[in-house]
Amino acid sequence: MDTTDDARTRIDTTVAHPARRYNYWLGGKDHFAADRASGDAIAAAMPGVKLMAVENRAFMGRAVRYLAEQGIRQFLDIGTGIPAPNNTHEIAQSVDPSSRVVYVDNDPIVLTHARALLTSAPGGANAYIDGDLRDPEAILAHPDLPATLDLSRPVALLLVAVLHFIREDEHPERIIETLTAALAPGSYLVASHATWEYLPAEVIAALTRNNTDGRFQARTAARFAELLAPFDLVEPGIESVAYWHADDVPGPRPSAEEVACFGAVARIR
Known part of the structure; x- marks a missing residue:
């Protein structure tokens, strides 16, 4: 079965998707009118959101x-999004x-780009799993995971800009623990997470109005x-x-208030 063709049949271009909206903010080309409208509405309320994405x-x-x-040679990147320069496997x-590297995402359009994600350096290996962070058991049970990664050896789990799409009633602690x-x-666990704690009340109110499905x-x-x-930061x-x-990053750094996103790397005991 051609999974790429199957993915295309599942793409709903009338509903904004986080991966495509993020691609839009990064200046990519893989998005539709609904993604751009949603991205523009959020950016109107929070002008720093594109900077946050970058x-x-x-x-x-x-x-x-x-x-x-540090010697980590295996990476599990969940919520990878649409390929962009400096993908996880390219850097590693x-x-x-x-x-x-194993990539995981639930956006069908990411699957259509899987060939780009799967282009590994000689001697390495990449795989792509069509999966959802809200179902970690299914990700772990997928045959391509143990076929690519040896879970008896250290792995870096990447949950970058994806935990803020897990509601509290979806039990983020349980997902991470699983x-x-x-x-x-x-x-290791690599995670980043958007915050509204620096934002004025009127901006939060506007963002809340745009968050109609409560997904964010x-x-x-x-x-x-x-x-x-549970981990050692x-x-x-x-x-x-x-x-x-970011000490070696050239040029002035934006403020934490402008970016409104936390990041951390933690060692799993």
């Missing part, structure tokens, strides 16, 4: 490079071409810390994505 992407790149330089395999329990000691769940730094409590701990290990 800085979050850069944080992901620095975190992957940091872990690759630039450090060590033998690095192995995934990390399957990983070997010495594995901004959280405070304190709540983000609770999600990461890598210095500097929870930090703005604009500042996490």
Whole structure:
């Protein structure tokens, strides 16, 4: 069966999707009118959202490079989004071409780009799973996961800009616990999360009106810390994505208030 053709039949271009909206904010081309309208409405209420997307992407790149330089050679990237420059495998395999990456996303349009995601360096390996973070058991049970990653050895789990699409009634702690329990000691968790705690009340009210399905769940730094409590945070701990290990980034850094997104890397015990 041609899974790419199957994916196309499941793409609803009339409803905005986070992966396509994020692609729009990053300046990509893989989005539709509904994604652009949704992205523009959010940007009208929160002008820094495009900057947040750019800085979050850069944080992901620095975190992957940091872990690759620490010797991590396996990555499980859930909520990967539409391919853009400096994908996880490109960064990891630039450090060590033998690095192995499994991507997971629930947007059918990402599946149509799977060939780009699956282009591995010689000696390494990539795979793509059509899955949803809200069903971690299905991700772990997918045959392509153990075929690509050896879960008896350390893995970096990436939950970058995806936890804020998990509502509290969907039990984010349980999801994180299920995934990390399957990983070997010495594995790592990379996570980032949007926050509204820096925003004025009128901006929060406008964003809430745009969040008609309640899918987006901004959280405070304190709540983000609770999600990461079982793990050992890598210095500097929870930090703005604009500042996490960004000392060598050229040019002035935007403020934490402008970016409104936290990031962290944590070691799994």
